[in-house]
Amino acid sequence: MPKKPTPIELLFLGSGNAFAPGRAYGSFLVDGRILFEATPTTLPFLREMGKPLEEIQFIFISHFHGDHFFGLPFIFLDHYFIVKREKPLMIIGPKGLKKLTHTLIDLAFPDTRKRYARNFPVEFLEVSPGKEYTLRGITFKALKMSHGKIPSLGFSLAYKHKRLAYCGDTGPCPALTELLHDANIAVIEMTSIDDHYPYHLNQKNILEIRRQLPSKTPLILTHLPDLNRRQTKALTQNPYGVLLPARDKQRYQFDL
Ligand SMILES: [Zn+2]
Structure with missing residues (x-):
């Protein structure tokens, strides 16, 4: 019997870049x-969307920008004060994660x-790039x-027989291509439409990535600038495949 698709839900608590351009x-x-x-805006959005903090088992941090x-x-x-959590929480990120988090909490x-x-x-x-980890399912x-x-x-x-890729902040690089090549769902940044920041992606980069991946693989954009209707249309109606500029509080469900 063919395997029944297992739905996967992605809920965007925010979708903006560091300049908070009308987006969290x-x-x-x-x-x-x-x-x-x-x-800084994750917690209020979790509350607003009715998502209990104590159900979160993993937090992935891509890098240490604010x-x-x-x-x-x-x-x-x-x-500590509200949830009085007893379930374990795992925070996953680059080397230095624990010390920097402690510094941040001590300051705050x-x-x-x-x-x-x-x-x-x-x-x-604190993960080593390239190594595969299996823990808690x-x-x-x-x-x-x-x-x-x-x-x-x-x-x-690797989750529910699918592969979900998320690139954090990055410019175009071979590791990004490697990260995306076998993804069933990909969430990628597009910091600007046409600025050329060397360590971020713009619309031209995104369309090139979109062209190279199978057209049905959903590609969701986040870390976005303000987008007007024309700019949004240019992305969603591209000739290469599914391209979804996320919005704050947007929910996607995939049955792949
Ligand atoms: Zn950054």
Whole structure:
């Protein structure tokens, strides 16, 4: 009997770049349990969308720019004082993750971290690019993206018989091509329409990526600038395949 498709839900808590261009900072939640990026706006959007923090088992952080991980102190605070979490949480990211998160929490809410340590079962996993990890029902690997001097990871997650790729922040590079080549669903950044930042992607880069991948593979754009109707149409009506510029609070469900 053919295998029944298992739906996978992606909920965008934010879809904007670091300039917050009429959008919250880019962050998305997979099936309510896997969070990609903990931005300064993630927590209020989780609340607004009725997604319980205690159901989140994994938080993936691509890199240490503020619009990707400065939301962690608020998430810790909420876990401790509001949720009183007992379920384990794993935070996954580049080398230095644990120390930087602690520094951030100490700056944001001094003297709270010792209390978290006693009650809140959080684990940090600082991943080595290229290595495959299997833990608590998910398998993933990280690849080193091209984002200037700051170490930045893209993640490829084997989940529900599908492969979900997320590139974090990056310019065009061979690792990005490798990350996307076997994806069934891909979430990629498009920081600007036509600026040429060397360590980000623009519309031209995106259309080239779209052209190279199978046309039916959904490609979702995040980390976006403000887009007018004409610009949105140019993306969604491209000749190469499915291209979906995410919006804040947008929910996608795929039955692949
Ligand atoms: Zn960045």
